[in-house]
Amino acid sequence: MPHVPAEPAAPPRRPTVVVAVLAFAGIVVALMQTLIIPLIPQLSALLGATASDATWVITATLLAGAVATPVVGRLGDMYGKRRMLLVSLALLVAGSAIGGLSDTLAPMVVGRALQGLAAGVIALGISIMRDELPPERLGSATALMSASLGVGGALGLPAAALLAESTDWHVLFWTSAGFGVLAAVLVVKLVPESSVRSGGRFDLVGAAGLSAGLICLLLAISKGADWGWAGGLTIGLFAASAVVFAAWGWWELRTRQPLVDLRATARRQVLLTNLASAVFGFAMFAMSLVLPQVLQLPVATGYGLGQTMLAVGLVLAPSGLVMMAMAPVSARVSRARGPKVTLMLGAAVVAAGYGLSVVLMSAIWHLVLVSAVIGAGIGIAYGAMPALIMAAVPVSETAAANSLNTLMRSIGTSVSSAVAGVVLAQLTVTFGALTAPSENGFRLVMAIGSGAALVALAIAAFLPGHRRSGAFPATSRVPTGAPAEAPGSG
Structure with a gap:
């Protein structure tokens, strides 16, 4: 199919504004994933469904996000990343509105599936940054965008818990819809459309x-x-x-x-980064499964802290702030030593955080410290992943490659949830009418998270050094329809 070349996109006059808008869009998507957490214990009663059927509210979002992420990334490379970003935000708003109007299971599952289809926003945002930002801003910007998933999740939990406790639960979905509309308006007004497109026919x-x-x-x-x-x-x-x-x-x-260009995916740098991302996603999610339960279990168990869901959110919120603060640190380390070292450093910090939790899990400040250390490691490592991917793929395939990397993290978190569920179901104790995971079960899950982070570190150690990681310049701007340079040809 012939393409009419367009003029190369000029760097935006206000890169800080572009970064802020794209990061906000990423945080909004993360908020969507978090807002349902305070409702999980009451979902079956709220929707008039069995407890087993109510879990489809969570599963639908997971499946839709996994399917949408690589597809939307490829469509972004072909037809415009900003355009697909707006489509994703529109689906988020539609799904949130359906959730806000739902009182039964079927429409709620539909709404949550539509929300899940917005999961590609973060990968698209990183790809827009590569096309539009000057090189000196790219590292810290992509680090912030990559960390926005964790930032939104951590900051959204206390806000969602507060709304759920003080208002009608439907307000959670209308709030999500409002943020989605705001993000879309900001993208339309302030984010330029990139001229970097691959064209071709969709597979x-x-x-x-x-x-x-x-x-x-x-x-x-x-x-x-x-x-x-x-x-x-x-x-x-x-x-x-x-x-x-x-x-x-x-x-x-x-x-x-x-x-998906499997030959490009099989390249050493891309393959190892994706493997490390999957293992890192496994490690990251263990904290989200253990800490809320420890905080909410009754004090009578001997290890539970008897806190409310709002308190859980406030304890975990500092980890989101730390992730955000680590974005520029991640960029500086990558500039000085290369993203390989940054990824290894992040994995080591996460492993240390989980190691702390094995001995520090008996007071609220213990869990604040543990979550903050783990959040620091996540913020450092997540900034390195897109840098490693973008250095090894053509600029015309940025969105698809970043989307696949995001998908690998999601698969890792799904496996982590399943493994932790098995461990906690096997190691239980009974206190009167309450059967709960044992303290040893929680410690074992955190130890597994530490081990997974060390595995990610070992995989990252086999990545090429930073002098070999830059086959493509960070901000190569190719006009629409222009042929992409072959990987490694520089």
């Missing part, structure tokens, strides 16, 4: 295959505990995902314009 077969494989895999992971890990449905879904992914890989290697 519908590849998108369908990847979607089917991800749905089978993540459905088995997220529902395996309810269905039984040895049950026929769970095993069947795992087997189906393996078959579908094999067929999908065969197709992607043979089609001229694949959804």
Whole structure:
């Protein structure tokens, strides 16, 4: 398909404004994922559904986000990243409005699925930054954008808990819709559309295959505990995902314009970064599963702290602020030593934070300290991941490559949730009518998180050094339809 070349995009006059708007959009998406947490214990009663069916409110968002992230990234490379960013925010607003109007399970699941389709906003934001920002601003900007998922999640929890306790629960969804509208208006007014596009034809077969494989895999992971890990449905879904992914890989290697360039993905720097991201996502999520439970369990258990959900949010909020503060630190380390060292440093800090939790879990300030240290490591490491990816892929494939990296983190967090669920279900204690995970179970999950962070560090150690990581300049601007330079040809 012929393309009419456009003039290269000029650097924005106000890069700080562009960064702030894109980071705000990322935080809004993270808030969407957090707002449902205070409602989880009451979901079945609020929606008139069984407890098992109510979990689809969570699962629908997970599946929709996993499917949308790589697809939206590829569409952004082809048709415009800002355009797909606005489409994603529109879906977020629509899903939030449906949730705000829902009192039964079916429409709520639909609304949460639409919200999940906005998961590609952060990868798209990073890609817009690569196209539009001057080189000296790119490192700290992408670090902040990458960390916005954790920042929004940590800051959104106390706000969501406060709204849930003091107002009607539907207000949570209307608040999300309002923030989504505000983010979209700011993007329209202040973020330019990049001229860097790959063009070509969208790989519908590849998108369908990847979607089917991800749905089978993540459905088995997220529902395996309810269905039984040895049950026929769970095993069947795992087997189906393996078959579908094999067929999908065969197709992607043979089609001229694949959804995911598997040859580029197999390059050492991209492959190892994605593997480290998946393991790091596993490590990151352990904190979110353990600390809220320890804070909320009754004091009578001997290790619970008997706090409210609002207190849980206030304890975890500092970790989000620390993530934000670490974004410029991550950029400075990457400039001085390379993103490989930054990723290794972040993984080491996360491992140390989890190590602290094994001995510091008996007071509120212990958990504030642990979450802040882990948040610091996440903020450092998340800034390095997009830098490593963008240094190894053509500028015309930035959004797709960053989206795949984001997807790998999501898969890691899903596996972490399943593993932690199994551990905590096996190690329980009974206090009268209450059966709860034991203190040793919580410590074991945190120790597993520390071990996962060390595995991520070991994987990162095999990445190329920073002198070899820059096959592509950070802000190469290619006009629409211009051929992308082959990786490594510089």
